[in-house]
Amino acid sequence: MATAPNAPALPDGLVVVVKHDCATCRMVVPVLRQLAEPGPLTIFVQDDPAFLEGLPSRDDSDLAVSWHHGIETVPTLIRVSAGAEQDRTEGWSRSEWERVSGTAGLGPELPVMRPGCGSLSVDPDRVDALRATFSGSRLRSRRVEFAALEDEMEALFDRGWTDGLPVVPPTEERVLRMLEGTSHHPSEVVAVTPPDLIEVTVEKVAINAVMAGCKPEYLPWVLSAVEAACTDEFNIHGVLATTMPVGPVIVCNGPGTQAIGMNSGVNVLGQGNRANLTIGRALQLVIRNVGGGRPGGVDRATHGNPGKISFCFPEDEAGSPWTSLATARGIQPGTDAITIFAGEGPKIIVDQLSRTPDSLVSSLASAMRAMHHPKLVLGFDVILLISPEHARVFAEAGWSRETVLSELHARLQVPGSELVRGAAGIAEGVPAALRDRTLSKFRPDGILLVHAGGGAGLFSTMIGGWANGAMGSTPVTRAVGWR
Amino acid sequence: MSKTILDPSNERAVSHRILLERPQSLKGLTVGLLDIAKPRGDVFLDRIEQRLTETGARVLRFKKPTFTKPAPVDLRHEIASQCQVVIEALAD
Numbered sequence: 068m069a070t071a072p073n074a075p076a077l078p079d080g081l082v083v084v085v086k087h088d089c090a091t092c093r094m095v096v097p098v099l100r101q102l103a104e105p106g107p108l109t110i111f112v113q114d115d116p117a118f119l120e121g122l123p124s125r126d127d128s129d130l131a132v133s134w135h136h137g138i139e140t141v142p143t144l145i146r147v148s149a150g151a152e153q154d155r156t157e158g159w160s161r162s163e164w165e166r167v168s169g170t171a172g173l174g175p176e177l178p179v180m181r182p183g184c185g186s187l188s189v190d191p192d193r194v195d196a197l198r199a200t201f202s203g204s205r206l207r208s209r210r211v212e213f214a215a216l217e218d219e220m221e222a223l224f225d226r227g228w229t230d231g232l233p234v235v236p237p238t239e240e241r242v243l244r245m246l247e248g249t250s251h252h253p254s255e256v257v258a259v260t261p262p263d264l265i266e267v268t269v270e271k272v273a274i275n276a277v278m279a280g281c282k283p284e285y286l287p288w289v290l291s292a293v294e295a296a297c298t299d300e301f302n303i304h305g306v307l308a309t310t311m312p313v314g315p316v317i318v319c320n321g322p323g324t325q326a327i328g329m330n331s332g333v334n335v336l337g338q339g340n341r342a343n344l345t346i347g348r349a350l351q352l353v354i355r356n357v358g359g360g361r362p363g364g365v366d367r368a369t370h371g372n373p374g375k376i377s378f379c380f381p382e383d384e385a386g387s388p389w390t391s392l393a394t395a396r397g398i399q400p401g402t403d404a405i406t407i408f409a410g411e412g413p414k415i416i417v418d419q420l421s422r423t424p425d426s427l428v429s430s431l432a433s434a435m436r437a438m439h440h441p442k443l444v445l446g447f448d449v450i451l452l453i454s455p456e457h458a459r460v461f462a463e464a465g466w467s468r469e470t471v472l473s474e475l476h477a478r479l480q481v482p483g484s485e486l487v488r489g490a491a492g493i494a495e496g497v498p499a500a501l502r503d504r505t506l507s508k509f510r511p512d513g514i515l516l517v518h519a520g521g522g523a524g525l526f527s528t529m530i531g532g533w534a535n536g537a538m539g540s541t542p543v544t545r546a547v548g549w550r
Numbered sequence: 551m552s553k554t555i556l557d558p559s560n561e562r563a564v565s566h567r568i569l570l571e572r573p574q575s576l577k578g579l580t581v582g583l584l585d586i587a588k589p590r591g592d593v594f595l596d597r598i599e600q601r602l603t604e605t606g607a608r609v610l611r612f613k614k615p616t617f618t619k620p621a622p623v624d625l626r627h628e629i630a631s632q633c634q635v636v637i638e639a640l641a642d
Binding site: 206208209210211212213215217219223228236237238239242260261262263264265267270271274275278299302304305308309352356357358359534537538539 | 553554555556557558559560561562616618619620
């Protein structure tokens, strides 16, 4: 552990850190008496100092010295010269103690070596509080104090900082633990967050990630999602402000999805997995709390959808017959990545009878034709989430990702005469000038194919998009950074 | 014992901004009409421009590149530096 810049200085000479509740520390007391004679020797004791009677001991029960000097084991012997550490050894080893102290013949009656015990400064029950005490000054956010009789959950609701569900109170201890998930400084700016165009820092993202229920290892994914959402291409401002029922949908790729325990299988879009649910939620809390985007304020959704609380899931790459979504969008295979898409709620496509790829692709296309409105084309992208059982039909016929997509597009060419305003007695539709054209339901890269879901179920799912292109939102794929 | 948490919000100090006094008349003033680029917003603003011009106001027209994004800072500055009054139209 590196020495913190504001660490209390160690006195010159020999320094030993011990605790009474450690048999090795008690065992080396005769050695300490040997070293005290020539001196200078300073002993820092983490608990009861009575066993060091007559020795030059100093109290470290607040663990300030132990914390700042990275003591992980007691006893630790350190040689200090001109205020700087020269050498150290942990536990008891006669040869090591003789080397560090420069003194021969130490503890002749002791065994040659004995391991030490854990330092109280790395005790799992105390480390978060110590980190808050000794590193808290790194954090710049305003401290909000709740009265003793105030219910903190209610207080967070009252201040408008929740999405309607309870949040984890972002105490300094929890936020510092969250920040262990990244090497980036808390004050580093991640993005400029609409709608209020606020510079959001790593620290503010960490606070909201705590509230969402994230673990520290999710933080790089949340930071990457915030960064991607706040790009001009994705346009979270418009996604938030629109009357359409869309929100940010995050598709995760790469081995990291498994490392952090995401679920790409049974109930992939549903409840029950902490990583899936809290990463998406953290992004939305950042947009709400830092960006200032709230329903009824800039968020003018007519209906919204439950996915606006959180909508994040990984692709099932191991079970997929195809290259992953991220790879198809230019990310190196094996790299953690996110794709952020402005999407509405998922809609099932049922087909339990197709056993040939032609039948199945026609079936999917016929359902996708109706997305948003059967007479509206080109304006909206879609995520097509293929289940393992549907994917198998294509895989057994040797259909690649590209084949599936090209066959879908081929079946989604619609005569303008069916789409123009007034056709079929329906005013909605495309301008009359397009009557003689053949129009594609989706633009060429407007179908995002993803493989995920439980092993049983001849269903796929489509997630319809918002206005696409430069006047709306373009899906953004990024490698996960912010480690 | 009290509990302390870290503020998750943007901590923007709410600065009290005083609105300019409403002019008694628009005669001789420059009025900016900002079209947010929703369909048919121009129909509405064309009519407003006609009415304002009849009252003796000078009208300048502005348009956001897209209704989905905030007005670019340059456009906001242009309006502020050229107009005494601005009317923004929301239409669908």
